[in-house]
Amino acid sequence: MKPAYDTIYLAPHLDDVALSCGGQVFLLAEAERPVLIVTVMAGDPPHLLPSDYARSLHDRWQFQMDAAAMRRAEDARACRILGADYIHWGIPDCIYRTLPQGNQSLYNSDEELFGDIHVTEMGLVEMIAGYIQDLPPHERLIAPLGVGNHVDHQLTRLAAEQTNAQRLLFYEDYPYASEPGAVTATARVENSSWEVFTVPLSEAALGAKVKAIAAYESQLSTFYRDLAEMEQAVRQYSNAAGGERLWRRV
Secondary structure, three states: OOOOEEEEEEEOOOOHHHHHHHHHHHHHHHOOOOEEEEEOEOOOOOOOOOOHHHHHHHHHHOOOOOHHHHHHHHHHHHHHHHOOEEEEOEOOOHHHOEOOOOOOEOOOOHHHHOOOOOHHHHHHHHHHHHHHHOOOOEEEEEEEOOOOOOHHHHHHHHHHHHOOOOOEEEEOOOOHHHOOOHHHHHHHHHOOOEEEEEEOOOHHHHHHHHHHHHOOHHHHHHHOOOHHHHHHHHHHHHHHHOOEEEEEEO
8 A cells, every 4th residue: 555645436345446437547547646446345244144135145146155355356356457556444245234233134135235224324434434534645535426326335425425525526336327317316316516527538448447347257247147248338338428427516
């Protein structure tokens, strides 16, 4: 880790920045503007998975109990492709988190995963905000906008906003952002004024982004049938957007 960074990106999970911002990360690194990718929910699962829902996801990912370690290794490969430093924090993914008694999973379905933050987790926002405050000095902090409403994306954004960062921007959570109207619906619900910046991507940057996303082999089946479909979707979205978009409140 370097003593200071041009830009720090907050990733709720171990593939979110590559999916949403991989091209701009590559461009910053290419311009020798150091980047740090911080994955917030990169901790180990409990010894016994807390729900059938978590077990079903492990089966789809073809993981056993070393799921988080394998995903961290995928992230390390992706960050090397993009030229970024990385940190993995020890908070477990929401599918592993339980009530304080430890006997009931907090999120047990896709509907709960993309719903409201569980009432017992609001203290997690303050804890994450404290971790962010302890990061190395940086010019910009870029957090997820929260498109798609995944609870971990919501928590990460709320924590970033609590830090009162001077230059706080938000990225469009891809691939949720590819759903028609999803991004504008997120902004409209908040009744806020926004400024939007588009980062054009060179072919080298777009190619690096695709390669970095492909490094997350376990997650490919979550959104795509195969690598070819992933590359086609990523390129189509980038072409339609003119690159990658960042949002800032005004």
